[in-house]
Amino acid sequence: MNKEQFWKLIEKARERVPDAREGSDIAGHASALLARCSAQEITAAQQTLWDLMADSYQNPLWAAAYVVNGGCSDDGFDYFRGWLVAQGRTTFERVLADPDTVAELPGVLTAAAEGIDLDCEDILSIAWNAHEKATGQELPVDAFTIRYPCLDPAWDFDFDDREEMARRLPALTALYSY
Template sequence: MNKKQFWQLIEATRNQVSNPNDSEAVARMAALLLASLPVEEIVAAEQVLWDLMVDSYTNPLWAAAYIANGGCSDDGFDYFRGWLITQGREVFERAVADPDALAELPIVQASAADGVDLEGEDMLGIAWKISSPRAVSGTAALDCTSSSGSVLTGSETGPTRSGTTRVSLS
């Protein structure tokens, strides 16, 4: 998976959740979509995610996060950048290039008015939320756990025509 494919995954995820501004829902759906991909693609997606984290590790963006959230520790900045990734490519790239542009986003304005932090800690662990496939009675099992502790489990039901693995969630 390259950056373009990663951003397509995020866009598909944002289109499938009921509230694309809910970073936890976006992260949960992204993990579910990743779970259906070959392991190599999951690893590549994780690398792209961390490359984006490196690309966005700038003092001006940290200052914008500090202002938007009323403070910003080093972990808080990681979570802010996780949130920023859940907002999609256009918002992410614009904010990295011009952090002041964040002030124009309705979600940022609403969060500031309500005193809600912009954070997406769950996004940072989307690949980790998918446990590695393990043999269970001839199938591979996948677990996806949300931060609230709810678990979606699935089992491999076989390859598709394209060679990817089909996963049945329960």
């Protein structure tokens, strides 16, 4: 399963969810759809997901997740990127190009006002769940490669420095107080 096919899977899952902001529901539908595929396709979907996670392993996006969720650990950044994947290809690519555009996404104003974190751990396990459902076995861990690029050293600054964050992410810092 290549990236194009993976994104089509996510879009089909999003179409089945009444509120497409609900990442867990999208993950459940994506996993169910993926379980109809061969074990090889499921494994390829896992690799594609991890490739997207590697593509999105960027300091500016981590800073956006930090602002949105009032802090962001390593795991929290994974879950934020899981939420971003659940939003679909167009949103994913737009936010990677400019993380400050998270402030413009539907539902983010509500999330900001209500203090709701933007995360979706469940999207990270869609292939695991699909493989187990389809084969009765766990996804083989040696069947895919997890690689993360180095973070940009130019972003080595104090995330708690509100002035620096406001300079780098003006729309998000205007929307969120942290």
